[in-house]
Amino acid sequence: MHIKWNALAQTAGVSFGVTVAVVAVFALGILALSRREAALSARAGEGGQASGGAKPALLAGAYACFALCAAAVVYGLVLIAAP
Template identity: 50%
Template structure:
């Protein structure tokens, strides 16, 4: 059995970057929702919209990952 170490390293690197990006997006979404309570007026609406956009991007990435596994 021969292991393709370059391919294994590539998969590891991509999965690490995607994982960190998803965690960062989710964190930005949570931070946006917490800013809603301290912000007033239009700033609160922007914070909530940004938070929902971050959560939608996370859901899209998870959905795409499930699609890749199933297909």
């Protein structure tokens, strides 16, 4: 049995890089949601309305981050299940 160490190292490196990237994107999504919630609570504390219009870009960014994470997971599952 012969192990291709170069291929094993490349696979491990790419796996580590993709894992770090997906975790970072998910963390950015969580950060965007928490900043939106902080903006909503600050607006409510000032006597303003607590709903609607509070940083819609943050919500869209959070959704985009979560969609990117979901796409990476689905792509990984497709690679595993491919014949």
